[in-house]
Amino acid sequence: MLSGSSMDDDWDFTISASSVNTLVLFGKTGNGKSATGNSILGREAFLSKPSLYGVTSTCELQSTMSRDGRVVNVIDTPGLFDRSDESEATSKEIVRCVNLAKDGIHAILLVFSVRSRFSPDEEAAIESLKTFFGEKILDYMIVVFTGGDDLESHGQTLGDFIGHKKHRSLQKFLESCRHRIVLFNNKTKNETKRAEQVRQLLSLVDSVIASNGGKPFSDKLFDELKEGALKLHRKETVVESLEVTLNNRFLH
Template sequence: MGGSAVDDYCVIPSYTFAPRTLVLVGCTGNGKSATGNTILQRKVFHSKTQSSGVTQTCELHSAVLKDGQILNVIDTPGLFDCSVRTEITGKEIAKCINMAKDGIHAVLVVLSVKTRFSEGEEQVINSLKILFGNKLTDYMIIVFTGGDDLDYDEKTLEDYLGQNCPKPLQKLLHQCEDRRVVFDNRTRDQNKKDEQLQELLSLVNLVVVKNGGKPFKDELFVEWKVIP
């Protein structure tokens, strides 16, 4: 993990350095907003610990990295959050699609190592496939939050996944071709922050190259994008 997605001796396509649009999805409480802040390297998304979801409307924020790479990150409402009505969530997802003017380059499914993969998370993935089609898995990257808990227990992500990993999660990882990364959103170690961000961006580049530089846009995506 963390290695270059493209061979050092290959001619790197021009789209490798084009702006990226990343969408954060997942259940309430898994740390989507905190992950977005870590990616953008500043606090722009509202994130705090509470029983109900903090994010109830889609938000987009951008950043220019040190190498000039432009990142657009869209945070989404907590799917299956009981405090958000279904029709509101549907409208916000449509709003999210409209925000992604040039398409979606990677979908970051945020899970937490603090909890086992639940039926709710499985429903989120299934709902996303229904909304966007099975092709969506070609753009998915799994982000596991709670890296500080793993460090505290002196465990790795491999240890966590090896402990009776639920079959639905195994299936998801297989569909994503094992594209996964662990984030510690609480760390104050800048080197660690840089390392985990680079690991994620390496996977994003892998997704972009795998899809020929074409962002995610299927028929339903185009149809929803024109919703006023």
């Protein structure tokens, strides 16, 4: 069942090449993935609350429909790359994510928080994504910064934050994904502001889709995973085979 939101009447986007856009949220636990997903959907679909530990335990898909008839699927993920020694659990969730993305992945939303520094852990998470999906994943990546309310309270803009001289590694990474960035304030009650940040995000999604010829993300491993995921209900051994493939790729 698709759910609309109070923001839908404000949406006025150019119709995408695909009537279904699937977005996957990745990021470190605590960066606000679930809250961002809720902002996109316009409702409290994903569990989101302050916690020392991740409250999202497995990949989950929720959907909404925009005014132009675009179906927006949002896949929330646990902190898949929080700990490098949990590659087996990560592999299982990657397989589940691929299974949920039946129409392919149109954009990867990498969620950072302006409340925390761009740490070696997050650099490692990016490398892990490239290890699993290949360098081509950068062509589908959009960076979402959460904590817009925090910047506003300090009189800063996102440009001020990114441009700080201490953020050289972050700046280099943003260059690799063509500076596709958007700032989210997931706490705002201002419906106009909520609608505008979602509009900006989906405009970037359209840009990603256009620059990739309208085709969702794909590479050899992803295609193998997708084909295998379609058979999960018939063969349990397929799961084991896919997990071994992912584990081997992650470890090497």
